[in-house]
Amino acid sequence: xxxxxxxxxxxxxxxxxQIAALDAHVPPNARVLITxxxxxxxxxxxxxxxxxxxxxxxxxxxxxxxxxxxxxxxxEAVALAREKxxxxxxxxxxxxxxxxxxxxxxxxxxxxxxxxxxxxQAPVRDAVPFGSVLTLPATGSEMNNGSVISYRAKGDKLFxxxxxxxxxxxxxxxxTTYSLPPRQIANGVVDAFVHIVEQYxxxxxxxxxxxxxxxxxxxxxxxxxxxxxxxxxxxxxRANLMWTATLALNGLIGAGVPxxxxxxxxxxxxxxxxxxxxxxxxxxxxPAMLSVRRESKRGKLLQYAERVWNITEGSEDERISAAxxxxxxxxxxxxxxxxxxxxQIGGQSIGTLIAxxxxxxxxxxxxxxxxxxxxxxxxYQFAV
Amino acid sequence: xxxxxxxxxxxxxxxxxQIAALDAHVPPNARVLITxxxxxxxxxxxxxxxxxxxxxxxxxxxxxxxxxxxxxxxxEAVALAREKxxxxxxxxxxxxxxxxxxxxxxxxxxxxxxxxxxxxQAPVRDAVPFGSVLTLPATGSEMNNGSVISYRAKGDKLFxxxxxxxxxxxxxxxxTTYSLPPRQIANGVVDAFVHIVEQYxxxxxxxxxxxxxxxxxxxxxxxxxxxxxxxxxxxxxRANLMWTATLALNGLIGAGVPxxxxxxxxxxxxxxxxxxxxxxxxxxxxPAMLSVRRESKRGKLLQYAERVWNITEGSEDERISAAxxxxxxxxxxxxxxxxxxxxQIGGQSIGTLIAxxxxxxxxxxxxxxxxxxxxxxxxYQFAV
Numbered sequence: 113x114x115x116x117x118x119x120x121x122x123x124x125x126x127x128x129x130q131i132a133a134l135d136a137h138v139p140p141n142a143r144v145l146i147t148x149x150x151x152x153x154x155x156x157x158x159x160x161x162x163x164x165x166x167x168x169x170x171x172x173x174x175x176x177x178x179x180x181x182x183x184x185x186x187x188e189a190v191a192l193a194r195e196k197x198x199x200x201x202x203x204x205x206x207x208x209x210x211x212x213x214x215x216x217x218x219x220x221x222x223x224x225x226x227x228x229x230x231x232x233q234a235p236v237r238d239a240v241p242f243g244s245v246l247t248l249p250a251t252g253s254e255m256n257n258g259s260v261i262s263y264r265a266k267g268d269k270l271f272x273x274x275x276x277x278x279x280x281x282x283x284x285x286x287x288t289t290y291s292l293p294p295r296q297i298a299n300g301v302v303d304a305f306v307h308i309v310e311q312y313x314x315x316x317x318x319x320x321x322x323x324x325x326x327x328x329x330x331x332x333x334x335x336x337x338x339x340x341x342x343x344x345x346x347x348x349x350r351a352n353l354m355w356t357a358t359l360a361l362n363g364l365i366g367a368g369v370p371x372x373x374x375x376x377x378x379x380x381x382x383x384x385x386x387x388x389x390x391x392x393x394x395x396x397x398x399p400a401m402l403s404v405r406r407e408s409k410r411g412k413l414l415q416y417a418e419r420v421w422n423i424t425e426g427s428e429d430e431r432i433s434a435a436x437x438x439x440x441x442x443x444x445x446x447x448x449x450x451x452x453x454x455x456q457i458g459g460q461s462i463g464t465l466i467a468x469x470x471x472x473x474x475x476x477x478x479x480x481x482x483x484x485x486x487x488x489x490x491x492y493q494f495a496v
Numbered sequence: 497x498x499x500x501x502x503x504x505x506x507x508x509x510x511x512x513x514q515i516a517a518l519d520a521h522v523p524p525n526a527r528v529l530i531t532x533x534x535x536x537x538x539x540x541x542x543x544x545x546x547x548x549x550x551x552x553x554x555x556x557x558x559x560x561x562x563x564x565x566x567x568x569x570x571x572e573a574v575a576l577a578r579e580k581x582x583x584x585x586x587x588x589x590x591x592x593x594x595x596x597x598x599x600x601x602x603x604x605x606x607x608x609x610x611x612x613x614x615x616x617q618a619p620v621r622d623a624v625p626f627g628s629v630l631t632l633p634a635t636g637s638e639m640n641n642g643s644v645i646s647y648r649a650k651g652d653k654l655f656x657x658x659x660x661x662x663x664x665x666x667x668x669x670x671x672t673t674y675s676l677p678p679r680q681i682a683n684g685v686v687d688a689f690v691h692i693v694e695q696y697x698x699x700x701x702x703x704x705x706x707x708x709x710x711x712x713x714x715x716x717x718x719x720x721x722x723x724x725x726x727x728x729x730x731x732x733x734r735a736n737l738m739w740t741a742t743l744a745l746n747g748l749i750g751a752g753v754p755x756x757x758x759x760x761x762x763x764x765x766x767x768x769x770x771x772x773x774x775x776x777x778x779x780x781x782x783p784a785m786l787s788v789r790r791e792s793k794r795g796k797l798l799q800y801a802e803r804v805w806n807i808t809e810g811s812e813d814e815r816i817s818a819a820x821x822x823x824x825x826x827x828x829x830x831x832x833x834x835x836x837x838x839x840q841i842g843g844q845s846i847g848t849l850i851a852x853x854x855x856x857x858x859x860x861x862x863x864x865x866x867x868x869x870x871x872x873x874x875x876y877q878f879a880v
Binding site for chain 2: 113114115116117118119120121122123124125126127128129130281318319320321324325327328329331332335336348351352355356359364367368
């Protein structure tokens with residue numbers, strides 16, 4: 113096990129009916145800005161529940177935070193929040209809304225140009241306090257301090273973290289997910305799955321607890337993922353999916369172990385170039401990544417085969433191949449294509465993707481830093 | 497899954513050499529009281545490492561906190577801390593030292609008679625900030641807000657919790673455990689094992705993640721427990737044991753599931769009457785408790801048999817019996833006796849034990865509240 117520091121102060125308030133608990137967790141005299149995306153929280157009744165729970169508190173709504181939240185939109189929210197003397201933010205939505213709200217919270221307290229928080233990694237020492245009501249299990253943003261923001265005009269998509277941007281609390285009511293489109297559920301399952309894999313499928317460091325927690329989360333996703341598509345109103349299924357996606361990226365399973373994240377980096381370039389959903393890019397890249405790097409991941413691939421997929425027959429190479437195939441089949445069962453061609457993208461894009469990786473400094477990725485541009489090219493080629 | 501609230505703000509600083517990190521986590525101008533038990537932290541060098549890390553800060557040492565920390569001793573520490581204008585406490589030791597330090601921290605800020613915190617559950621709204629350097633993996637006190645304190649003169653052993661009594665941080669350096677006597681390691685393994693079982697082995701509520709996390713921790717203990725006795729200087733073994741014991745009782749695996757704790761309550765009376773180690777009483781009571789209550793725990797016992805002990809052959813009743821036997825054998829492999837007679841205690845004690853349970857209001861224990869005094873009597877009888 114590697115040395116680590118772990119701390120996660122976010123309070124999780126989990127279960128059906130818990131939106132009403134906002135009254136106990138939002139400060140009594142708060143002036144609240146509710147941040148959200150499109151109109152789904154209006155049509156499914158979540159916004160009405162939130163507003164009822166806030167009672168007599170003053171609140172305003174800022175809608176329209178996009179799936180890849182942009183600096184341009186979020187700075188409009190900052191202006192509105194300042195105009196209304198907002199002192200508490202309440203994100204109601206999925207990972208994009210929560211990521212965006214982290215940026216709003218940081219930007220409101222930031223001296224200078226807030227884009228520097230992302231572009232120059234300017235330290236965020238303070239932020240407006242905020243909570244969240246999660247409506248889409250996927251990114252884990254509800255219980256971590258990370259945020260990915262895009263600058264539309266510049267074509268940049270960048271990341272920041274800060275100890276000041278953990279949500280104070282997040283309400284996780286699985287019933288809020290009943291009305292999600294199947295594509296968003298499928299994307300969320302695959303996103304959470306790959307988050308876990310990026311922290312697990314590296315090389316062994318004898319971290320038994322982290323490994324077993326990761327395997328437990330992966331197995332749970334293989335069970336509840338297809339069920340969540342087949343039975344949208346099955347509470348137990350949605351509850352297990354929601355808690356799994358949160359625990360997939362709250363820092364716990366990644367504490368004390370190597371991490372990879374190369375699949376995410378290669379996926380980001382596909383989204384930037386072709387506009388695919390984030391999870392679609394992960395479903396394309398991960399099986400290819402595991403295939404190309406099977407030797408350096410050999411020990412953990414064998415463990416993954418046995419413990420997650422119960423593959424115990426055949427030679428080591430056969431078991432590894434079977435595990436990679438099982439991963440691909442699982443993503444396809446979730447209705448995601450796992451090849452570039454499934455999205456009408458051909459090999460002629462690879463040159464541009466590699467150039468973008470180089471431009472973004474992604475030349476030594478992975479747990480060993482040995483995923484060079486050459487290796488990335490092999491991965492993209494394998495994924496055609 | 498049941499509704500739940502989960503929050504745990506303690507920072508964990510894990511790994512060899514991390515005691516030096518105290519310098520970054522104890523406030524720079526703190527006036528520190530180091531609290532500890534006997535002299536082991538002097539002889540094994542841990543106290544010297546702590547004092548070196550504190551650098552120029554003013555510090556005093558209060559030693560002599562007992563294995564079952566007493567009100568009488570802890571109030572001496574409160575008096576010393578007030579005399580020395582202490583504003584930060586640093587517990588260096590195992591669960592008893594940390595539990596005791598939680599009480600000192602609360603008592604220093606408490607208006608009135610501090611024993612009321614335990615006897616009347618008077619709310620603790622404030623406490624002196626404190627951290628810990630853990631030297632004995634067992635109780636989980638290093639990452640929770642609970643504390644068990646005894647009043648020697650009254651013969652009481654009582655419990656309190658407060659949001660104000662989470663450690664700010666805990667340093668977990670597995671090498672500090674190398675010099676522990678085998679009996680303390682064995683007790684720690686069994687204590688952690690039973691903590692997990694009390695939150696897991698109840699009835700199914702379709703909490704897949706909590707179940708798999710609990711099972712992962714239990715399996716890890718079955719692996720590292722005997723190894724920890726056989727190879728005291730095996731870093732990976734001690735690291736896995738330490739992190740497992742912390743996660744066994746930090747609130748995570750118990751969030752959203754029923755809990756039992758009857759084994760602990762019956763065990764406490766044996767300690768009070770006969771002076772056995774806490775873990776010895778758990779090793780006696782748990783196998784008997786599972787045997788007596790096998791029908792009401794049937795579903796989870798079958799799951800426990802299969803997933804923790806890999807028992808898949810035979811009828812349901814045979815698998816349950818085999819799992820209970822495997823539990824007993826594991827405790828015995830850790831060198832703990834699992835019958836009252838192993839400690840020269842006969843059936844004639846049972847009447848007194850039952851009277852004490854009644855006196856302490858322990859008449860409806862367990863996840864269903866159906867562990868009456870009659871059931872407890874059967875458990876003690878089974879354990880003879």
